[in-house]
Amino acid sequence: MNQNRRDLLKGTIIGSGALIAGAAHAKPEPKGKPKPETYDVVVVGAGFAGMCAALEAAEKGAKTVLLEKMGRPDGTTVYSSGWIAAVGSRFQKNHPEDSKEAFFNDMMKLSGYHSDPELVKVYADEAGDGIDWLADHGTPFFLWENLPAPELSRCVISPGEGISGGSKLLRCLMAALDKAGVKIHYNTKAVHLIKNDKWEVEGVECLTPEGPKHYRAKGGVILTTGGYGANEAMVAQYIGAWAAKLIVRGSPWITGENLLLASEVHAKLVNMDQFYAGPITPTGHANPSPLMHAGYGIQVGTNGKRFVPETWLQVPKAKAIAERTPDNRSFMLIGQDADANDNILSNTIERFGRLGYKVPKGDTIEEVAKAAGVDPVALAETVKEFNAAVKAGKAKELDPPYEYETPHALETGPYYMVPAAGGMASTMGGPKIDKDARVVNFEMKPIPGLYAAGAAAGGLWYQDDIGGNQLGGGMVFGRVAARHAAARAKASKAAK
Incomplete structure (x- = not known):
């Protein structure tokens, strides 16, 4: 896939990566802190998955905020070509020979049948609708047809028009978020989950230029921080010392906050040695x-x-x-x-x-x-x-x-x-999610109030994938997580 890596989103890449550390226990909110900001849904990480989640949550009536540790959206999506793999979208109506079942089978085969089939089925069922949803929000697409298997006519692409296709996706979503009234809080780094005595996740503690800040979430916190590919220590630990030689193809700020945060509530981590690779110049x-x-x-x-x-x-x-x-x-x-x-x-x-x-x-x-x-x-x-x-x-x-x-x-x-x-390019392992994008614990039980999507989640991808699956997974499960968290916030309000 061709990737335009100079004309990215405007702005300067600043900030620092997180080093791997022992997971500190999440704890109830300390006394004496300023009154936290309260939302229905809090999304952590303003990449493609996070923007899809925030927009979907807002459209489901949830008061939503999107948090980003850098001064601008600066995840791996910015460096991508903007491919999304799907079947059944309006752009693929001239290809009735393909099917969700065939799509599912090809994705499972590429994973060596290690991917969670329940998650892959959700992807196959919802990706086409997701493409149409993005198009309805102003995202331009064209279909790259008749590629060699398994891509076939499944790759819907956002033309960059002078920037990378991934940057185009984000710009269109940012415009949609602005229209929906969803704020993005930049330079806001999530460092701890806030939980109650039952270990239900109720929010996230962040570092900001003004000092610590707490964001409470009635429906849930959605982790969309990406993986850990730019964290050399984590790469060496989970994949091997040889992999630390790999050159980071995407953002240098994808440093494993999903693992550090989810581990605070004993999330089950899966497929940690798996990653998506590709050649690049030295x-x-x-x-x-x-x-x-x-x-x-x-x-x-x-x-x-x-x-x-x-x-x-x-x-x-x-x-x-x-x-x-x-x-x-x-x-x-x-x-x-x-x-x-x-x-x-x-x-x-x-x-x-x-x-x-x-x-x-x-x-x-x-x-x-x-x-x-x-x-x-x-x-x-x-x-x-x-x-x-x-x-x-x-x-x-x-x-x-x-x-x-x-x-x-x-x-x-x-x-x-x-x-x-x-x-x-990106790591495939992370906190295991179920079909509702809920993060599960060691006993495979959902952790109330914690969700994950995109490269911040584990269980969907293993070994290899169809071109465009990475962005597609962020889109599908970002929206799934948002729907579930928004419904949980609504139920919480009704109970009171």
Whole structure:
């Protein structure tokens, strides 16, 4: 997926990431504090999931506030291409061949059947309606049709129009929130959950520039803070030390507050070693993925040798770069003949240039190797072996196998070495939620008043997903959580 990472939401990224720490016990509100602000629903984290939750809650009649620790919306959505995976939306009416059942089956298969089927079913059932709901609130979409399986015609995209598609989604939601009268309180960092003697969550304590502040929630607190991919200590703890080499592809402020807060009430954490990965440049934020799957060239490490099947999709390939190379560095060696494929090489080089990254170039294999800092003798030998196998029709017998059906020998210069490191896009683990987006405890019982959605929740995704599932999960379960919390606030008022 192409990602525009320069023209993001206006503003300067400021703030600091949270380091992992032992979870402090949530406690009743201390005496002597200023009178807290009271709402029906409190949403923590102004990303895509949080904005969907806040808007849905407000439209269900709940007095709602949205809290954000940074000075602007600055989560991973800003860096995304704005894809949402769904079936059954108004944009997909010309594709009756697809179905919610087939959608469900494909998502479960990609997860290795580890995802919670109850959650995946909710996603399959509600994603199409969610797309229409966003469109009704002014979000532009177009459908990218007839992609290879499992994307098919399931990817509805918000065109960035000069900014990233994810930024466009947020801008449209911010306008809708403003119209609905929902306030976003920036520079407001949630640090503790407020609970009563029954361990029912009643609000959240925050740090603000003016000092500590308490936000009470009659219906519930919804965690939409994202995951922990930018917290190196948590990544090393839950995934492994090797994963700490991964380059953060999204926001540097997604630092695990969902885990710290939910652990205060003994939330069950699941799928903590799972994450969504993708290639990225070692410096900057240029995404080489489109070129890497064009069927041209070979992928080599800094030692000049192939180390991974080029046909692997971006998630396993990104993980392999970090795991199989000593420095999480690799290059896609590609020749000028790749432009026969819709000018994909020229387009990539031009896009990298706009993002400030100059792709190493050379008229010969040795020359391009030197430009990239790769052993020229080793790379020349790798190319010689590859070309011979291609001409003999034995590319699939190479180690690792080169499995494109129509391989192309590397004989047409100039040559380019397109850099690709393994990148961390988002984590998949977190506090386990049920079908109502309620966070559950170790005994799998819902924790009253606590909800989670998006990358702040666990149980929905595992191993891999369909392009657009991450944003789709935030949309679906943000709305589910909001409906349930709003209804809980209404019931609380009626009981009094």
